[in-house]
Amino acid sequence: MTQVARCRVYKFGGASIQDADAIRRLSALLADERERPRALVVSAMGKTTNALEALLAAARRDDQADYRRWLAAIRDDHLAVAEDLFGPDSPVADALEQRLAELDAAHAAYREAPYPFHYDQTVGMGELLSTTLLSAWLNASGIPTRWCDARSLIITDDRHQAAEIDWAATHERIASLAAECDELLLTQGFIGATPGGAMTTLGREGSDFSAAILAEALGAEALTVWKDVPGLFNADPRRFPNARQIRQISYAEALEQTWHGAKVIHPRTLAPLQRAGIPLTVRSFLEPEAPPSTIGPAPGDGDRRPALILRDDQVLLEVSPREAGFIEAGLMAEALAALAEQGLNANLLEMEAQRLRLVVDHKGERLAPLLARLGACGAVTHREGLSLLTVRHPGEALMPALDAGRRALVERSTPATAQRLYPAAECPERWTIPGF
Numbered sequence: 001m002t003q004v005a006r007c008r009v010y011k012f013g014g015a016s017i018q019d020a021d022a023i024r025r026l027s028a029l030l031a032d033e034r035e036r037p038r039a040l041v042v043s044a045m046g047k048t049t050n051a052l053e054a055l056l057a058a059a060r061r062d063d064q065a066d067y068r069r070w071l072a073a074i075r076d077d078h079l080a081v082a083e084d085l086f087g088p089d090s091p092v093a094d095a096l097e098q099r100l101a102e103l104d105a106a107h108a109a110y111r112e113a114p115y116p117f118h119y120d121q122t123v124g125m126g127e128l129l130s131t132t133l134l135s136a137w138l139n140a141s142g143i144p145t146r147w148c149d150a151r152s153l154i155i156t157d158d159r160h161q162a163a164e165i166d167w168a169a170t171h172e173r174i175a176s177l178a179a180e181c182d183e184l185l186l187t188q189g190f191i192g193a194t195p196g197g198a199m200t201t202l203g204r205e206g207s208d209f210s211a212a213i214l215a216e217a218l219g220a221e222a223l224t225v226w227k228d229v230p231g232l233f234n235a236d237p238r239r240f241p242n243a244r245q246i247r248q249i250s251y252a253e254a255l256e257q258t259w260h261g262a263k264v265i266h267p268r269t270l271a272p273l274q275r276a277g278i279p280l281t282v283r284s285f286l287e288p289e290a291p292p293s294t295i296g297p298a299p300g301d302g303d304r305r306p307a308l309i310l311r312d313d314q315v316l317l318e319v320s321p322r323e324a325g326f327i328e329a330g331l332m333a334e335a336l337a338a339l340a341e342q343g344l345n346a347n348l349l350e351m352e353a354q355r356l357r358l359v360v361d362h363k364g365e366r367l368a369p370l371l372a373r374l375g376a377c378g379a380v381t382h383r384e385g386l387s388l389l390t391v392r393h394p395g396e397a398l399m400p401a402l403d404a405g406r407r408a409l410v411e412r413s414t415p416a417t418a419q420r421l422y423p424a425a426e427c428p429e430r431w432t433i434p435g436f
């Protein structure tokens with residue numbers, strides 16, 4: 001494989017490019033950096049991915065009026081930013097119109113195709129739109145930038161919506177691009193393509209993972225993800241106002257916290273970085289000078305301090321054998337296979353002789369087929385409207401204080417992790433961490 005000089009990779013998410021001012025802030029941030037990064041990985045603008053999902057839903061139910069409304073909203077958002085940055089009738093506006101025409105053509109062509117395939121051809125378009133805008137802006141701002149199509153860099157299998165990476169092909173493509181190009185490389189997060197060129201996506205919020213793939217392939221010395229928070233906290237600071245910033249945390253502990261649902265980093269991000277020993281720094285695009293958080297090989301304050309992770313919109317599923325008896329291994333295997341078929345994880349799993357309890361994310365369209373499939377394994381009940389609190393390193397006093405005045409439907413504890421499933425109504429919107 002081609003040898004590439006050591007370098008840094010930056011990832012910017014939707015919030016950092018949500019409007020023209022944010023894009024100006026981003027180019028100013030790059031201009032101020034002492035040393036420019038080698039590559040940027042960028043997500044869709046603002047909430048575009050959600051809008052594309054709504055557009056897709058309208059397309060699938062053949063609601064033309066709603067579909068056209070969403071298409072117009074996405075078009076207006078992007079053209080307004082282009083006009084603000086470049087003035088009226090710019091070539092960038094033409095390039096955006098062309099991508100929007102591709103999006104519309106994909107809708108017509110794939111309406112009858114399987115949902116996951118149609119999803120990827122539609123929803124992956126947000127990153128193509130945002131990077132078209134950003135690359136033109138960076139070049140216009142005196143930062144020579146090469147727009148790179150992630151569909152020819154990130155090679156995946158055809159598991160649409162949750163594609164697996166072909167690591168060898170991906171590393172080869174990225175290394176050879178880097179070897180022939182000196183400009184700043186700008187590519188899309190979240191998307192890739194099969195060897196045949198069909199667009200795939202890596203899972204919602206997967207741009208952090210894309211950035212890690214690029215960092216590993218480039219042999220980067222560091223990856224920085226730029227967020228609207230100064231770093232990683234020991235709970236979501238929006239929900240837990242007294243959460244504290246973590247300065248240093250090991251890959252292993254960060255994996256625990258992100259896997260349990262700490263939304264700030266996608267959990268798939270960590271494996272490529274850990275494999276290559278690349279540190280991940282979380283910094284704020286709003287306060288670039290603020291001290292960051294680092295995820296790396298060494299443990300730090302984040303490995304010891306209690307960390308709280310709250311997952312809303314959870315469903316409790318209880319499966320029991322239909323006849324007198326107990327949960328046999330076969331029933332358990334069937335139940336887990338049913339989850340995997342729907343692309344769901346058991347966020348909590350707990351069992352007794354006659355009852356298997358699984359807690360999963362409520363992903364609208366997946367619940368009915370899941371219940372039907374579980375119903376074939378045993379007797380099933382389900383309950384919605386729940387929140388799952390996971391606490392790492394809870395110590396002795398924290399769980400009793402959190403439980404006070406609340407009724408946990410399910411509890412699970414290991415020496416390092418405590419979990420509680422509460423009715424959502426019992427979890428405050430602004431939740432102060434007791435004794436902190």
Ligand SMILES: Nc1ncnc2c1ncn2[C@@H]1O[C@H](COP(=O)(O)OP(=O)(O)O)[C@@H](O)[C@H]1O
Pocket residue numbers: 012013014015016205226227228229231232233234235236237238262263264265
């Ligand atoms: N443990 C945590 N530490 C910091 N932020 C967190 C944590 N858990 C959740 N968040 C939320 O993550 C958000 C940033 O992540 P995200 O929105 O995915 O970024 P982006 O889409 O820009 O990459 C923050 O605004 C914060 O509310």
Ligand SMILES: N[C@@H](CC(=O)OP(=O)(O)O)C(=O)O
Pocket residue numbers: 012013014015043044049050126189190203204205206207208
């Ligand atoms: N745009 C995709 C991928 C992503 O990672 O976005 P962000 O970096 O804004 O979370 C999504 O919203 O899922």
